[in-house]
Amino acid sequence: MFDKILIANRGEIACRVIRTARRLGIRTVAVFSEADADAQHVRLADEAWPIGGPRPQDSYLRGDAIIDVARRSGAQAIHPGYGFLSENADFADAVAAAGIAFIGPDAASMRKMGSKAGAKELMQAAGVPVVPGYTGEDQSPQLLAREAARIGFPLMIKAAHGGGGKGMRIVRSLEEFLPHLESCQREAKNAFGRDRVLLERYVEQPRHIEIQVFGDRHGNVIHLNERECSAQRRYQKVLEESPSTFLTAEMRAAMGAAAVLAARAIDYVNAGTVEFIVAPDGGFYFMEINTRLQVEHPVTELVTGLDLVEWQLRIAAGDALPLAQEQIGQHGHAIEVRLYAEDPEAGFLPGSGKLRQLRLPLPDEHVRIDSGVVEGDTVTIFYDPMIAKLIVWDKDRPRALARLREALAQCRIEGPKSNIEFLERLVRHPAIVDGSIDTGYLDRHLDQFMPAKDAEPHLLLAAAVATLLTQEATQREQARNLPDASSPWAVADGWRLGHAGGRTLAFLHRGQRLELVAHGSAGEYRIEHDGRTVTVAGARLTDDVLSARFDEQGWRFQMAAGAGSLDAHDGTRRLRLEPVLLYRYEPGAASRGDDRIQAPMPGRVVLVKVATGDSVVEGQELLVMEAMKMELALKSPRDGVVAELRADAGDFVEADAVLALLEP
Incomplete structure (x- = not known):
């Protein structure tokens, strides 16, 4: 086993790895950006080193700086967490070249899976079912449009590199294709550094089910059963659970076998996730392999009783898998939701700011909290706005849902707005209660999860x-x-x-x-x-x-x-x-007028689509911002003429900053 490891990440996953390493007697090294100097993973680690500015590309995406810290600190291994460099084959190669163990799959396996296009072709050759589509290297808009027409609509555009729901669009007609393609490529470029996309037929009302796999260097590969992640909004997972309510024992065995086959086809080592899209008739199709630990791994840990991070460390140190396939159990039911600093009633706009109050339920055998922040910390604009993962377990699904409702009722966040009320409505909705939700349900029926306007509390x-x-x-x-207790005052x-x-x-x-x-x-x-x-x-x-x-x-x-x-x-x-106070004056929205286009939150302007003097119409995109790993389109509030532009592409702006003015 290692004596010292470096965690090349931040937030709750960095904290989680540090705690597991400490339990195993391993010393830990954290790295941090300027924005994270006082972060919890910095405080938890045995030592912490600065690696650059607040933007990911200036810090957590700087593989050279991270490897330099590992050398200077004497770390024997690097755990990449998830996101950032966790699925970057070049980084994994550089770590190995430096004589340091990479706690994850080999770069060769990563390269085969790092491209959704390449992964799909490989799986098809290995006999794993795949959705019809286009995965070619020719990325000219004209050819992509022709391929889209051939595949048929609806179809999905997906970033070929990366994951987490970024760079994905559903297109329902040829007329919509090119605008969606441009937006998808731009988002992929910003998130993953590459703008290649693939096209595939969109399966209506599908379920999203993923299989956790593990491999070692002794030729063993097993799966740890499934997680269902069908509750999604714009491809972002909202609720994850295990076991799935949809799978029969036969389907579970078939999907598990397919996942192991996929992992063996690329000589997979360490933790990974094989993701499948499942049609209403039970047919399943390969989507992608995430060559890392997943955000939702705690639900697997709670139903199997295993520590997946410990498995990662032991396998990276050369150990064989601790258990064989037939020894993997599945006990009870686990559910995970993520508490975000976001405003569901404003289109889930990510938020930022100081957590003036953060109350979460006390962990016990039924409730688990994974978080990278505490009360008094700040949610910054530079990273994902997740505050905590709330995971519950009980003997069966109805009891687990009851535990989740009770735990959510104990949560309180003051500072940035949060999605707690949205989650409370979600876990009581019939589509969740009866386990029938599909990946598009939330987007089709989002109003059912918003507060009723006519509710009288x-x-x-x-x-x-x-x-x-x-x-x-x-x-x-x-x-x-x-002294004057009798006074009426x-x-x-x-x-x-x-x-x-x-x-x-x-x-x-x-x-x-x-x-x-x-x-x-x-x-x-x-x-x-x-x-x-x-x-x-x-x-x-x-x-x-x-x-x-x-x-x-x-x-x-x-x-x-x-x-x-x-x-x-x-x-x-x-x-x-x-x-x-009774004399406090609350100005209405109308007092702000409709001549100004303002930044809804702090972030960076990535695109200015108009020039001073241009005529615009209501709803026309004027600027595009990037904040909290999300792209925001700022549109004209009315027909008019652009009188002034106050921001250029690349500018960082504060919340409520006026970016453009229309002529009165």
């Missing part, structure tokens, strides 16, 4: 107000110890001579101002809002749990207060309120 509002007012009892207890309970006083409380909810009037004190209240009155009796707040009778019916709410907000949760949904 009167009880949750009343609970929030009651929580604030119930604190009067605490104030009263404290006032008894004051010692308790701010709204008391009035001869009647219960009325107080107006104001909140912001999703940008809308809400005003409520509350009467009463000491746990007995009458709360008025929007023409409706709710009576509250016996309100008691204990350990952030409010219990009371609302309109004579008993309810229990989980309450969580932060520096600038209050969350009320009834076990099914949450309501986030921001208390505001």
Whole structure:
């Protein structure tokens, strides 16, 4: 086994590798960019070395700098994590040439799988089912358009290098093809450094099922069963689970055998994932092999009881696989979701900023948290905005879903917006509950997972107000110890001579101002809002749990207060309120006008598609930004003429920066 390893990555995977290495008695070396100087993986490692600027290409994509740190620190091996250089064959070769072990597959295997086109051709030759398409090297737009017409629509354009859903587009007509091709190639170039694409027939309403494989240098290759990743939005996985609800025992055996065959065909060593697209009739087709550990590997660990990172380290050190195929078990059910700094109601726009509050459930035998940040850390614009992975396990799927709902209810993020409420609706949706979701369901029915505009959260509002007012009892207890405890001014309970006083409380909810009037004190209240009155009796707040009778019916709410907000949760949904002063003025969106095109978040301008003086129409793309590994198209809010451009391609801009102006 190694004495010291270097982790050439950041975030939760770097933290995960460091913890596993420490358990095995291995010292760890972290590398970090300027943006990550105070990151958790830096704090966890035994030593940490700077490697460059905040942009990935200036730091985590600098293989030479990483290898130099490995040499100088005495590291015997490099773990690439996932993303960045994890599937870069040139980097793997350079690591080996430096006399350092690469904790992953050989560069030769990687090269065979590093191109989706090459992988597809190889699998077809090996007898693994593949989807009809085009994988050729001729990338001229004219030829690609002809091939698209031959394959037929709908079809998918995919970046030939890389993964993670980047550089993928569904095209449903020839007229749409060229614009989608240009966007896909540009995104692939930015994400992976290469813009080659492949085309393939798009299977309608498919399932996405992947098989975890492992190989060693002693000729052994096995699979560790499947993970289903069919809950996706724009090819980004949203929920992963194991085992799949769709597979029969026969299908599982057939897909496992095909995955092992694929791994053997390229002499695969270490951890990898063979991904299949599965048609409604059960037919499955090879998609790609990810030559690395996957983000969703924890669900496999929880149902098999294995530590896949430990397996990676042992195999890279020359050990044989610890278990044979027949020894791989599958116990219970595991589900993973990812908490992101993003705003689902604004098109899942990635966010950034300081995590002023980060509350996650305490890990136990049923709940696991994998995270690279803690409260007080900052989610930056330079990297993926994932905050944490939340993974649950139980004896069967219904219990695992119940565990997941309970765990999500305990989560609270204050600072950048998050997708927690979206995930809470997701895990209660019938398509998830009955296990019928396909890869396109979320994109077709996204409105079903958004908050209902006409929802009336009167009880949750009343609970929030009651929580604030119930604190009067605490104030009263404290006032008894004051020198002037008998003074009526010692308790701010709204008391009035001869009647219960009325107080107006104001909140912001999703940008809308809400005003409520509350009467009463000491746990007995009458709360008025929007023409409706709710009576509250016996309100008691204990350990952030409010219990009371609302309109004579008993309810229990989980309450969580932060520096600038209050969350009320009834076990099914949450309501986030921001208390505001009564005199605070909240400008409406209309006051901003429609002459300005602004950056929705910090990022880099990658393309300016107009010039000053150009006439534009409503909805026309004016600029393209890149932020959080995502491409954002900024469109004209109306017909008009471009009066001014304030950004050039390559510029870094802050959130809300005005990038272009239209003539009034």
